[in-house]
Amino acid sequence: MIKESVFKSFDNKEALEAQLAERIAKQLQEAVDIRGKASLVVSGGSTPLKLFQLLSHKSVEWSDVYITLADERWVGGESDDSNEKLVRAHLLQNRAASAKFQGLKNMFSTPEEGCEMTMEQLAHFPRPFDVVVLGMGNDGHTCSWFPCSKEIELALSTDKLCVAVNPGAAPNPRISLSKTAILASRQIYLHIVGEQKLAVYRQALENEDANSMPIRAVLGQHKTPVDVYWSA
Numbered sequence: 001m002i003k004e005s006v007f008k009s010f011d012n013k014e015a016l017e018a019q020l021a022e023r024i025a026k027q028l029q030e031a032v033d034i035r036g037k038a039s040l041v042v043s044g045g046s047t048p049l050k051l052f053q054l055l056s057h058k059s060v061e062w063s064d065v066y067i068t069l070a071d072e073r074w075v076g077g078e079s080d081d082s083n084e085k086l087v088r089a090h091l092l093q094n095r096a097a098s099a100k101f102q103g104l105k106n107m108f109s110t111p112e113e114g115c116e117m118t119m120e121q122l123a124h125f126p127r128p129f130d131v132v133v134l135g136m137g138n139d140g141h142t143c144s145w146f147p148c149s150k151e152i153e154l155a156l157s158t159d160k161l162c163v164a165v166n167p168g169a170a171p172n173p174r175i176s177l178s179k180t181a182i183l184a185s186r187q188i189y190l191h192i193v194g195e196q197k198l199a200v201y202r203q204a205l206e207n208e209d210a211n212s213m214p215i216r217a218v219l220g221q222h223k224t225p226v227d228v229y230w231s232a
């Protein structure tokens with residue numbers, strides 16, 4: 001059994017998003033106040049869209065906030081599969097438009113070829129990351145740590161910042177921050193919605209085999225604070 005992290009449940013998505021946006025904004029501003037800059041890592045997918053929109057209106061010194069992605073599909077920036085496109089459309093708007101965003105995709109044709117350049121482009125990011133927002137798939141993946149990929153053990157063991165991942169059961173080759181990179185942060189939020197994701201989360205707590213349910217690599221450690229935000 002994995003010792004449960006902080007688990008906060010909400011009656012509806014709106015209440016979750018309002019509280020999480022407020023908390024993230026406060027933590028980012030505190031980081032700017034203390035260290036002069038802050039770093040935020042966000043995930044793609046459908047869950048965080050409203051959270052991004054709420055965050056974009058928050059009174060944070062966004063020009064001192066560095067934002068990147070937990071993972072990216074290796075597709076063009078105009079593709080509807082692009083997480084960068086999603087972040088530019090929903091988060092890098094309003095007040096947050098002045099944030100310093102660095103995507104993970106570059107001009108190389110594969111993530112394997114582009115990985116080194118991606119890591120060079122992230123080398124200047126404030127680390128440990130101040131805030132990391134993760135989602136979770138129904139297979140227990142987070143970031144692009146897919147249990148069906150041949151790179152899953154590497155993603156969960158390498159000391160490098162990024163890994164290329166070729167998921168069998170999901171579209172597009174990916175680049176992902178590694179477990180080492182994600183856990184080198186001050187605060188992780190796992191943002192999940194719906195009964196099915198709750199059941200997957202509960203199943204993840206049952207044992208520590210992260211290769212089969214990679215979210216366990218995050219839930220099973222207690223060095224980095226992990227707060228789970230769930231709503232029906």
Ligand SMILES: O=C(O)[C@H](O)[C@@H](O)[C@H](O)[C@H](O)COP(=O)(O)O
Pocket residue numbers: 043044045046047048070071072073083134135136137141142143144
């Ligand atoms: O690139 C991605 O798709 C995300 O980074 C991925 O890890 C996502 O967080 C989960 O797949 C949940 O996605 P949903 O929020 O759409 O359920």
